[in-house]
Amino acid sequence: METEIISIGTELLLGDVIDTNAAYIARKLSFLGIDLFRKTVVGDNKERVSRILRGALDRVDLVITTGGLGPTEDDLTKEAISEVMEEELIVDEEVVKNIQRRFSSKNLPEKAIIKQALIPSSAKIIINEAGSAPGIILEKKGKIIISLPGVPREMEKMMEKVISYLSVKKIGKECIQSRILKIWGMGESQVEEKIADILKKQSNPTIAPLVGKGEVHLRITAKFENKKVREKKIKELEDKIREQLGDYIYGVDEETLESLVASSLKKRGLKLGVAESCTGGLFSHRLTNISGSSNYYNCGIVSYSNQAKSELLNVPPSLIQEKGAVSPEVAEKMAEGAKKAAKADIGVGITGIAGPTGATPEKPVGLVYIAISAQDKKICRKFIFSGNRENVKWKASQAALYLLNKSI
Amino acid sequence: METEIISIGTELLLGDVIDTNAAYIARKLSFLGIDLFRKTVVGDNKERVSRILRGALDRVDLVITTGGLGPTEDDLTKEAISEVMEEELIVDEEVVKNIQRRFSSKNLPEKAIIKQALIPSSAKIIINEAGSAPGIILEKKGKIIISLPGVPREMEKMMEKVISYLSVKKIGKECIQSRILKIWGMGESQVEEKIADILKKQSNPTIAPLVGKGEVHLRITAKFENKKVREKKIKELEDKIREQLGDYIYGVDEETLESLVASSLKKRGLKLGVAESCTGGLFSHRLTNISGSSNYYNCGIVSYSNQAKSELLNVPPSLIQEKGAVSPEVAEKMAEGAKKAAKADIGVGITGIAGPTGATPEKPVGLVYIAISAQDKKICRKFIFSGNRENVKWKASQAALYLLNKSI
Numbered sequence: 001m002e003t004e005i006i007s008i009g010t011e012l013l014l015g016d017v018i019d020t021n022a023a024y025i026a027r028k029l030s031f032l033g034i035d036l037f038r039k040t041v042v043g044d045n046k047e048r049v050s051r052i053l054r055g056a057l058d059r060v061d062l063v064i065t066t067g068g069l070g071p072t073e074d075d076l077t078k079e080a081i082s083e084v085m086e087e088e089l090i091v092d093e094e095v096v097k098n099i100q101r102r103f104s105s106k107n108l109p110e111k112a113i114i115k116q117a118l119i120p121s122s123a124k125i126i127i128n129e130a131g132s133a134p135g136i137i138l139e140k141k142g143k144i145i146i147s148l149p150g151v152p153r154e155m156e157k158m159m160e161k162v163i164s165y166l167s168v169k170k171i172g173k174e175c176i177q178s179r180i181l182k183i184w185g186m187g188e189s190q191v192e193e194k195i196a197d198i199l200k201k202q203s204n205p206t207i208a209p210l211v212g213k214g215e216v217h218l219r220i221t222a223k224f225e226n227k228k229v230r231e232k233k234i235k236e237l238e239d240k241i242r243e244q245l246g247d248y249i250y251g252v253d254e255e256t257l258e259s260l261v262a263s264s265l266k267k268r269g270l271k272l273g274v275a276e277s278c279t280g281g282l283f284s285h286r287l288t289n290i291s292g293s294s295n296y297y298n299c300g301i302v303s304y305s306n307q308a309k310s311e312l313l314n315v316p317p318s319l320i321q322e323k324g325a326v327s328p329e330v331a332e333k334m335a336e337g338a339k340k341a342a343k344a345d346i347g348v349g350i351t352g353i354a355g356p357t358g359a360t361p362e363k364p365v366g367l368v369y370i371a372i373s374a375q376d377k378k379i380c381r382k383f384i385f386s387g388n389r390e391n392v393k394w395k396a397s398q399a400a401l402y403l404l405n406k407s408i
Numbered sequence: 409m410e411t412e413i414i415s416i417g418t419e420l421l422l423g424d425v426i427d428t429n430a431a432y433i434a435r436k437l438s439f440l441g442i443d444l445f446r447k448t449v450v451g452d453n454k455e456r457v458s459r460i461l462r463g464a465l466d467r468v469d470l471v472i473t474t475g476g477l478g479p480t481e482d483d484l485t486k487e488a489i490s491e492v493m494e495e496e497l498i499v500d501e502e503v504v505k506n507i508q509r510r511f512s513s514k515n516l517p518e519k520a521i522i523k524q525a526l527i528p529s530s531a532k533i534i535i536n537e538a539g540s541a542p543g544i545i546l547e548k549k550g551k552i553i554i555s556l557p558g559v560p561r562e563m564e565k566m567m568e569k570v571i572s573y574l575s576v577k578k579i580g581k582e583c584i585q586s587r588i589l590k591i592w593g594m595g596e597s598q599v600e601e602k603i604a605d606i607l608k609k610q611s612n613p614t615i616a617p618l619v620g621k622g623e624v625h626l627r628i629t630a631k632f633e634n635k636k637v638r639e640k641k642i643k644e645l646e647d648k649i650r651e652q653l654g655d656y657i658y659g660v661d662e663e664t665l666e667s668l669v670a671s672s673l674k675k676r677g678l679k680l681g682v683a684e685s686c687t688g689g690l691f692s693h694r695l696t697n698i699s700g701s702s703n704y705y706n707c708g709i710v711s712y713s714n715q716a717k718s719e720l721l722n723v724p725p726s727l728i729q730e731k732g733a734v735s736p737e738v739a740e741k742m743a744e745g746a747k748k749a750a751k752a753d754i755g756v757g758i759t760g761i762a763g764p765t766g767a768t769p770e771k772p773v774g775l776v777y778i779a780i781s782a783q784d785k786k787i788c789r790k791f792i793f794s795g796n797r798e799n800v801k802w803k804a805s806q807a808a809l810y811l812l813n814k815s816i
Contacts (some may be wrong), residue, residue: 013444015434016618016627020426022449027423036421037456041430041447048445055463083697133669142511189520199481209480211559219424222575233780274710280696284710288688291797299716301709302692307706307751312720343715356699387538388561389699 002060003029003036006052008067008077009150010043021066021148028159032166033223034062042254047081053084057143064162067150069133071112073302077147078118078136085140087120092134096295099132108132126161130154137165145164158252177230181218181241182251184402194244196217198237205237214302214391214398250402257401258286264408265296265346273342274300275313275334276400277325277367278352283397299342303334313337313349324363326351331369335380339373346407347373350400352383368396374408379407410468411437411444412418414460416485417477417558418451429556429563436567440574442470452482454491461492472570475558477541479520485555486526486544493548495528500542503533507540516540533567536754538562540651545573550616551677585638589626590659592810599624606645613645622799622806628631642656658810665809666694673704673754681750682708683721683742684808685733686760686776691805711742721745732771734759736788739777743788747781754815755781758808760791762800776804780815787815 005025011017022039029036037060049068056063068077082089095117099108116133119125126135126146131154138145146162148155154293181192188211192199195218199207205222218329222230235253242249251260265272274297283301287293301312306325310316315333323329331349339347352368359365364384371380381403385395413433430447437444445468450456453486457476464471476485490497503525505618507516524541527533534543534554539562546553554570556563596619598806600607603626607615613630628645630638650657659668673680684691684704692708695701709720716732717723723741731737739757747755759775767773773790779788793803 011616012431013434013447014438015431015436016616018426018428018431021690023420023423023426025423028419038423039449043445049490052446059815111815124540189516192480193517208418208422210424217424219422279693280701281694282706284689285687285693285801288710289760289798289801290710293688294712294766297688297710298713299709299711299720300689301707301720302688302689302696302705303707304696304702305706305750308749311566312707312709312749341716341720342713354696358702390697391561393693 001062001064002263003034003064004056004060005036005039006056006063006065007039007041007150008044008065009041010045010074012041012067013043021069021150021152024152024156025064025066025159028163030176030178032163034166043075044068046076046080049080049155050084053080053145057084057145058124061142062144062146064146064148066148069135069147069149070117071108071115071132075115075133078120081136081138081147082120085120086136087122087138088139089118090121090228092117092119092125095119095134096137098127098134103132126158128154128158130157135162137162161220176221176223177227177234178219178221179221179234179238180239180253181245181249182255183216183218183245184214184257184398185247185248185251186216186245188216190247191218191245195210198240198244205233207237207241214395241278247406257405258278258290261287261401261405262290262296263291263408264292264405266292266302268408270346271298271342271344272296273298273338273340273344273347275309275338275348276300276350277303277309277334278354279350279393279397279400280304280354282393283348283400285352286397286401298344299338301338301341309334309337312341314340323366326353326363326367326369328369328371328382331371332378332380334375335373335378345358345375346404348400348404349373350396352392352396354389354396356389366392368392368399370396370400370403372403374407377407379403387390409443409470411442411470412464412468412470413444413447414457414464414471414473415447415449415558416452417449417456417472418453418482420449420475421451429558429560432560432564433472433567436571438584439586440571442574443483447524452476452484454484454488454505457484457488458492459489460746461553465492469550470552470554471555472556474556474563475661477524477555477557478514479523479540483523483541485634485714489544489546489553489555490528493528493546493553494544494546495530497526498529500525500527500533503527503542506535506542522673534566536562536566538565538653544569545570584631585635585642586627586629587642587646589628589653589657590620590663591624591626591653591656592658592665592806593621593656594624594653596624599626599653603649606648606652610645613641615645617647622803653816658813663799665806665813666698669809669813670698670701670704672813674700676816678704678754678816679706679750679752680704681706681746681752681755682747683711683717683746683756684708684758685711685717685742686771687758687801687805687808688712688762688764690801691758693755693809694805694809698770706752707746709746709749717742717745720749722748734761734771734775734777736779736790738776739779740781740786740788743779743781753783754812756808756812757781758804760800760804762797762804764797774800776806776807777798778808779809780811782815785815787811
């Protein structure tokens with residue numbers, strides 16, 4: 001079955017609010033194997049909503065709307081549906097009672113309650129457990145319209161019921177399965193070149209390259225009725241891709257570089273000390289986003305000044321003088337100093353030029369040295385990252401996480 | 409002039425990526441007074457893109473697309489535009505040279521370069537300073553199509569040029585003006601309650617409350633032909649709101665807490681030292697996102713372990729033992745220790761429980777103490793923040809920036 005999503009709300013057109021609902025629904029649909037063909041955003045204008053609804057129903061069988069179900073004058077979704085589907089709107093007494101019971105303390109005006117309790121005569125109601133406006137499912141003339149509120153936590157709660165409904169109706173293909181391979185250290189076009197032969201031959205499973213933040217993802221999607229066949233086909237393709245990309249693939253699906261580092265450190269009982277300069281705290285921030293990070297993250301030093309590098313990390317001032325603060329020698333000393341200061345097993349040192357200022361003819365913006373000092377091995381690598389200040393910070397933190405993950 | 413935005417990319421339909429571009433563009437258009445009527449998301453399918461493009465051009469005069477300009481097979485935006493607008497695609501040698509120059513080290517395949525250099529014959533080129541694929545502006549048959557890449561930082565940079573172009577063409581109504589008041593320390597409903605009388609009377613200028621990340625924004629929008637009248641009306645309303653909200657308004661428009669802290673520190677020639685525990689580097693990361701921060705940010709210590717608090721920040725182990733690591737006394741000592749270790753003028757100390765683990769009956773998740781130690785004043789404040797780990801980290805960093813800004 002083919003689907004479209006319509007997000008309704010003038011605030012979405014003004015850009016004040018980012019439409020996260022559509023992506024949420026899209027993700028749920030893709031797991032059900034329902035193909036989404038289009039998402040549209042429109043303001044609170046009945047005529048325009050009706051027009052888009054008509055267009056969507058011409059093209060597809062299932063339309064999901066969010067927004068415009070509330071109590072105010074500019075909430076017009078049900079009115080548009082009623083017009084397009086030729087359905088009378090009738091006050092549902094159950095809904096009225098429900099809202100009165102839930103909002104008894106809030107003194108909601110009668111008019112606002114009635115407005116939200118207006119339901120197209122043949123529609124099913126989806127109870128809203130997190131708010132007042134109910135959702136609706138309307139099946140008519142071989143088409144299905146599902147309307148959900150725009151408030152994300154209300155919509156998300158109600159999507160569970162929608163998923164059950166769609167599953168029972170067996171609308172999805174129920175034969176789709178995906179696996180995401182996460183790649184660090186290669187750009188999108190390099191990845192595509194490396195696996196060009198595999199990409200050329202793809203049909204089922206398909207491969208979709210996606211550009212993530214400082215990394216590339218390959219999404220393998222298989223469509224087969226039989227679960228075992230799906231898994232086997234995905235596995236075969238994954239193996240072929242791994243042959244080409246090897247270590248560049250750092251993880252799969254929900255794994256992130258920080259989650260992998262975290263679980264490796266935890267498993268081995270190792271403690272970490274960090275010295276970061278150009279990343280300015282971002283590397284530590286990412287590692288400490290993981291719950292339980294105090295088990296392996298001892299301490300980090302954001303050593304912006306040379307004085308901090310010398311006094312807190314024991315980098316000899318003469319070395320900084322001679323080689324420069326952005327040099328492999330200083331990165332190595334920072335890693336060792338961090339390990340020692342944090343009384344840790346592994347030290348990480350990051351120094352570079354995040355830009356836009358600070359470059360010299362020999363040392364461009366984006367130049368970053370990353371050193372790891374572990375018990376039995378020491379590494380130091382040089383990078384030149386492109387992009388603005390925030391990009392360079394992010395990419396340097398990615399690279400440091402990747403190297404750290406390899407070193408544990 | 410009426411406008412539609414088309415976001416192109418299968419990843420947007422799968423929900424893997426949230427479309428922030430459309431909201432960004434919408435916001436910019438609204439400042440220009442250009443009405444946005446519809447936003448559509450469609451996958452990497454030439455036929456579908458063409459169909460949507462045709463529909464949009466039937467309804468409106470200006471269509472802005474993002475995505476699908478890259479080097480790979482599934483980047484098809486220009487191909488669709490060329491079909492719909494009956495324009496031949498021609499390789500632009502300037503663009504080829506540009507890409508070759510910028511990516512000389514990356515060994516980009518010839519085919520990928522050519523693909524990105526294909527330009528509709530009568531289109532203007534928007535140079536991409538942050539990436540390879542250029543954007544285009546195509547004026548034909550009384551319609552305008554503007555195509556930008558999907559990578560946000562590339563698109564955002566190029567939108568500056570689009571805004572200049574649209575301004576020169578005088579396409580917008582030029583009678584809209586907005587001002588955003590940024591509020592910290594109050595929730596949305598508290599703000600609305602405080603200014604309930606003002607909200608009730610609003611007509612022109614209007615006031616729109618928006619919930620930001622850990623803060624609330626009030627957007628004042630005036631529509632008058634005359635610029636002086638617009639400015640006067642906005643000023644009058646702003647003054648009234650400030651009477652009610654006072655110091656809770658920390659800044660306006662593009663100002664952020666970190667940018668305000670940065671400019672105050674720079675103006676006064678003060679240096680900063682940071683000791684952060686529960687924020688895990690986020691506070692330092694936010695401050696060092698500002699270009700030139702090495703002028704005032706000396707050093708930060710992410711003191712997760714008690715040992716780091718004692719050895720690097722001079723917090724007496726007995727104090728930690730007696731009062732606990734999360735206590736006003738330890739926060740104060742951390743601020744002092746950071747000031748000293750960094751040889752700075754001001755020290756910040758942040759300690760708290762980011763959760764979800766680590767709470768005790770007396771000390772719940774979200775409890776955070778923030779201390780500032782300046783030359784002439786010392787403050788320490790207690791907060792209890794709601795939300796998950798990342799929320800608590802963010803809110804604590806907000807609070808610390810707010811307090812620091814007040815202390816300089």
